[in-house]
Amino acid sequence: MALTTAGTQPSLGEVAGIPLPATTVDNWPQIQGFKAQSDDLLICTYPKSGTTWIQEIVDLIGQSGDVDKCQRAAIQHRHPFLEWARPPQPSGVEKAGAMPRPRVLRTHLPAQLLPPSFWESNCKFLYVARNAKDCLVSYYHFQRMNRTLPDPGTWDQYFETFISGKVAWGSWFEHVRGWWELRDSVRMLFLFYEDIKRNPKQEIQKVMKFMGKNLDGAMLDTIVQETTFEKMKANPMTNRSTAPKTVLDQSISPFMRKGIVGDWKNHFTVAQNERFDEIYRQKMKGTSINFCTEL
Numbered sequence: 704m705a706l707t708t709a710g711t712q713p714s715l716g717e718v719a720g721i722p723l724p725a726t727t728v729d730n731w732p733q734i735q736g737f738k739a740q741s742d743d744l745l746i747c748t749y750p751k752s753g754t755t756w757i758q759e760i761v762d763l764i765g766q767s768g769d770v771d772k773c774q775r776a777a778i779q780h781r782h783p784f785l786e787w788a789r790p791p792q793p794s795g796v797e798k799a800g801a802m803p804r805p806r807v808l809r810t811h812l813p814a815q816l817l818p819p820s821f822w823e824s825n826c827k828f829l830y831v832a833r834n835a836k837d838c839l840v841s842y843y844h845f846q847r848m849n850r851t852l853p854d855p856g857t858w859d860q861y862f863e864t865f866i867s868g869k870v871a872w873g874s875w876f877e878h879v880r881g882w883w884e885l886r887d888s889v890r891m892l893f894l895f896y897e898d899i900k901r902n903p904k905q906e907i908q909k910v911m912k913f914m915g916k917n918l919d920g921a922m923l924d925t926i927v928q929e930t931t932f933e934k935m936k937a938n939p940m941t942n943r944s945t946a947p948k949t950v951l952d953q954s955i956s957p958f959m960r961k962g963i964v965g966d967w968k969n970h971f972t973v974a975q976n977e978r979f980d981e982i983y984r985q986k987m988k989g990t991s992i993n994f995c996t997e998l
């Protein structure tokens with residue numbers, strides 16, 4: 704079912720009640736049939752939770768801190784985006800199929816929509832969660848500049864759209880809860896954007912250990928320095944400057960926008976904040992997950 708149909712607006716379809724880009728829905732049988740391998744590492748995030756950041760960290764670890772090797776391609780081309788489909792470009796599934804093992808892949812899919820072969824193959828999952836308020840703000844600005852997603856409308860309109868889960872990849876609440884509840888039953892490292900921001904060295908060490916890599920202190924320091932917001936914003940291989948303007952129009956809002964914890968305070972009204980807190984309490988009731996919304 705198309706959720707957005709106005710004019711030339713990109714439309715969203717649905718799979719099992721989850722809004723997804725229409726091109727992803729069209730490609731759904733290929734996505735569900737994807738054959739994961741036991742040595743795949745899948746980076747899983749709700750949109751705007753630090754996907755690009757963790758991709759660069761994982762790539763630098765995989766390349767043992769060799770910065771030049773991580774310049775081989777733009778970040779969006781290094782790790783296939785599993786559910787991405789924009790014909791006539793090769794789909795994420797096709798790109799992953801052509802990639803040598805061990806593969807690092809990425810997805811925004813909620814756990815219940817993941818192709819079953821990921822569970823059957825006992826793959827590794829690296830989930831990064833970001834607090835809902837900053838996610839909302841980041842997604843709003845991203846939808847303003849991303850020509851493949853519906854226009855967000857005004858801030859007040861988007862606030863309602865986000866809390867009702869009528870955004871691509873669905874409800875933040877259900878996404879985070881779904882992956883959090885699985886964390887102890889599969890091979891998963893669950894990280895928080897805010898922790899990486901507060902203590903990048905410690906969190907990067909967790910990723911190294913999870914990937915089975917043992918890098919020395921100098922390499923670790925290089926990775927910390929190379930993955931600061933400022934460095935990644937200036938790096939053409941991470942800042943999406945190579946993405947066509949027909950996909951990302953960075954004159955509207957840069958992909959590397961602010962990279963901070965707490966930008967929600969510059970957007971939420973007092974009334975919106977109170978309402979959001981109440982909805983958060985209801986939707987996250989009974990879960991043990993804890994987020995920090997300011998550093």
Ligand SMILES: Nc1ncnc2c1ncn2[C@@H]1O[C@H](COP(=O)(O)O)[C@@H](OP(=O)(O)O)[C@H]1O
Pocket residue numbers: 748749750751752753754755756837840841842844930931932933935958959960961962963966
């Ligand atoms: N090295 C880094 N440090 C902190 N934030 C980063 C970062 N690299 C990207 N980000 C932020 O992560 C968000 C993008 O997430 P994703 O890669 O999942 O689309 C953006 O948030 P903001 O819009 O709040 O600035 C972006 O600025």
Ligand SMILES: CCc1ccc(OS(=O)(=O)O)cc1
Pocket residue numbers: 750779849851943946950951
């Ligand atoms: C959140 C979905 C999305 C869409 C387009 C993107 O741009 S890029 O093709 O990866 O440069 C990123 C994420």
